[in-house]
Every structure is written in structure tokens, then in C-alpha cells.
Amino acid sequence: xxxxxxxxxxxxxxxxxxxxxxxxxxxxxxxxxxxxxxxxxxxxxxxxxxxxxxxxxxxxxxxxxxxxxxxxxxxxxxxxxxxxxxxxxxxxxxxxxxxxxxxxxxxxxxxxxxxxxxxxxxxxxxxxxxxxxxxxxxxxxxxxxxxxxxxxxxxxxxxxxxxxxxxxxxxxxxxxxxxxxxxxxxxxxxxxxxxxxxxxxxxxxxxxxxxxxx
Ligand code: AP5
Ligand code: MG
Numbered sequence: 304x305x306x307x308x309x310x311x312x313x314x315x316x317x318x319x320x321x322x323x324x325x326x327x328x329x330x331x332x333x334x335x336x337x338x339x340x341x342x343x344x345x346x347x348x349x350x351x352x353x354x355x356x357x358x359x360x361x362x363x364x365x366x367x368x369x370x371x372x373x374x375x376x377x378x379x380x381x382x383x384x385x386x387x388x389x390x391x392x393x394x395x396x397x398x399x400x401x402x403x404x405x406x407x408x409x410x411x412x413x414x415x416x417x418x419x420x421x422x423x424x425x426x427x428x429x430x431x432x433x434x435x436x437x438x439x440x441x442x443x444x445x446x447x448x449x450x451x452x453x454x455x456x457x458x459x460x461x462x463x464x465x466x467x468x469x470x471x472x473x474x475x476x477x478x479x480x481x482x483x484x485x486x487x488x489x490x491x492x493x494x495x496x497x498x499x500x501x502x503x504x505x506x507x508x509x510x511x512x513x514x515x516x517x
Contacts, residue, residue: 305330305384305516306409308391310486311417313475314427315501316508317388318440320417323509324386328516331380334388335368337438338375340464357466360474362392362482369399376403392483397490414490415512417501421476428472432461 305328309317318334325332339357342350349371356363372390375381391397404410419427430443432452436459441448448455466475490496497515501508 304412305386306404306412307385307516308387308411308414309389309417310414310483310490310496311501312419312421312424312479312483313472314424314431315417315419316427316505317417319505320415320509320512321386321388323505324512324516327513328384328386330384330386331378332386332388333372333375333381333390335363335372335390335392336388338371339363358471360466360471360478362478365393365395365399368392369396372396372400373403391486392479394485394489397486411493411495413516414496415515416487416490416496416498417508418498419501423502424476425469425472428467428475429469431464431467433464434459435462436460 307324309321309324311317318337321332321334324330336357339350339353343354343357344350349367352367353363362368368390372387376385387400391400401410427442427445430445432441432443432448433439434441434454434457437454437457439454439456440446441455441461448461452461453459454461466472487496499508499511499515
């Protein structure tokens, strides 16, 4: 049983580590960003609302995000733990999550803070490519696909996320430093945050995470 949060700036490798973690721990991966992108793809009302903010690199309003996240946490597959990726992102969201968990007699085991420099974040974000079909993630320099533009896993077309251009990425990093970084202090007070080096290879970072989570 693991109840954990992956905290960390845009492009730090949250999705990359989440893939490894859900396989090892058998817990569901809850990424609010992925939920929004799925809704945008399907043209839902939620997707339309979220898109306005995401395309500018701004945060989707707290109440909307909190409702989506807690609805997802109520599902049966979260009874034996979960991995939250990209939620909470403001102190308000963190308080709402704590209240929600306390209401169920649960609490977080660990908050994992992935640390990566701003310069490296920009390189990771602008070089990221994702498969339109299966969502697999690549990087033009760090993890290029065998055939440029084509997914190694399913043969689908690789695209760039709408918010992965330089201008939006810069704003996402600014928004992170302003709105989300205060969460480090918030969780420091509860004593369950660990800082993990995200500048090394994904496998080495994963080893460090496993040392912490057991
Ligand atoms: P979200 O989808 O969560 O995006 P993000 O936080 O900006 O993070 P990313 O998905 O960009 O990066 P990542 O850390 O997952 O990195 P990855 O593993 O892909 O949110 C998008 C938007 O939705 C937000 O801007 C906001 O508008 C909205 N939103 C979502 N949640 C919200 C909330 N709670 N409140 C309000 N709004 C919300 O890796 C990046 C690249 O680097 C890849 O190419 C990868 O291959 C490569 N890479 C990974 N690890 C390494 C490594 N160790 N070495 C070298 N390269 C690496
Ligand atoms: Mg991600």
C-alpha cells in the first residue's frame, strides 16, 4: 500500500517515474494533466474549460481541479493506494486533499519532490514528443524513437504537446515557482517530503525513489 504524490516542476520527469512506479507498486497513476488532455481530445465541456488555461501555461482553477481529483480518488482502485502526478499544485489544493483523506481516515505516506534545474527543464519540455495513439513519451535527444516521428511501441505518430513550446513552457515554470513551490514548505511541516535528484538517468532516479518508498 503506497499513497504518494509526485511533486516537481514541468518536465521534471513525473510521468516518466510514474510509469515505473505504478508497475512496481500496482497502484493507479492519477495525472490531472492527463485527465484534462483526455477531455480536450474528446471535446468535453471540462476539456474546453481546461484548454483555455493549459494553452497559456496557467493553472486550471482550484475548485475544478479538486473536484476532478477527489472524484477519481473515490474510485475502488484507489483503496490500496495511489500515485498523484501534478496534483496538488497549490496550497489550497493540498489542504483540500488533506481534508479529503482525513475524512476517510487516510493520509499520505510520502511526497516525492523531483529536483531539476530550470535550464534542463526547458530542454526536456521543448524536446519531448508523445505518441498521439498510445501516449508513450520520447525525447528528440535523450530518448529518440528508432524511426524519427514514429512511436516505438505502437507505430503511432509522435506529436508535440500544445503547451510544450518555449513561450508557454517558460510561463509554466514561472507559475510552478510562484504557485506550486510553496507546497515544499507545506509538506516540510508534515515531515513526509523527500527530495530526489531528477537530473540523473530515469533508472537511477527510480532506484532512489524505491529506496524511499521501500
Ligand atoms: P501536466 O500534464 O501535469 O504537466 P507538467 O506538470 O507541466 O509536467 P509535464 O507532464 O510537462 O512533465 P513531467 O514531469 O511529467 O515530465 P516527463 O516525464 O514527461 O499539466 C499540464 C497542465 O494542466 C498545467 O500546466 C495546468 O494548466 C493543468 N493542470 C494539471 N494539473 C493541475 C492542477 N493540479 N492544478 C491546476 N492546473 C493543473 O518528462 C519530460 C521529458 O523529459 C520527456 O521527453 C522525457 O523523456 C524526458 N526525461 C524524463 N526524465 C528524464 C531524465 N531523467 N533524463 C533525461 N530526460 C528525461
Ligand atoms: Mg507529465
